[in-house]
Amino acid sequence: MAPDLVLDDGSRLAGHCRTARFLLVTRDPGLAARAGGFADRLTVLPGPDMLVRPDGYVAWAGEAPADPLTPWLG
Known part of the structure; x- marks a missing residue:
């Protein structure tokens, strides 16, 4: 689960x-x-780089991958 930052x-x-x-x-x-x-x-929020899935789990965190959104959002 994503931390409550x-x-x-x-x-x-x-x-x-x-x-x-x-x-x-x-x-x-x-x-x-x-x-x-x-x-x-998708909602964009200000803070440390991460993508949080709709179920609350972190898809990736830290340095964004080369294509950070398409694999998850199509």
Whole structure:
């Protein structure tokens, strides 16, 4: 399960996990911009880089893979 982090905007990650959407947590504006194509099923939040699946588990954390979203979001 994803840790209940306090995000850069002061919100808590656990509160966002209730939406049943993928959560992209990032401080990288380029990565956030690439996420726009998945806006129908992904929420972008400010904080340390990770992708959280709708079930609350971390798909990846730390340095983003070369293609960080397509394998998970299609």
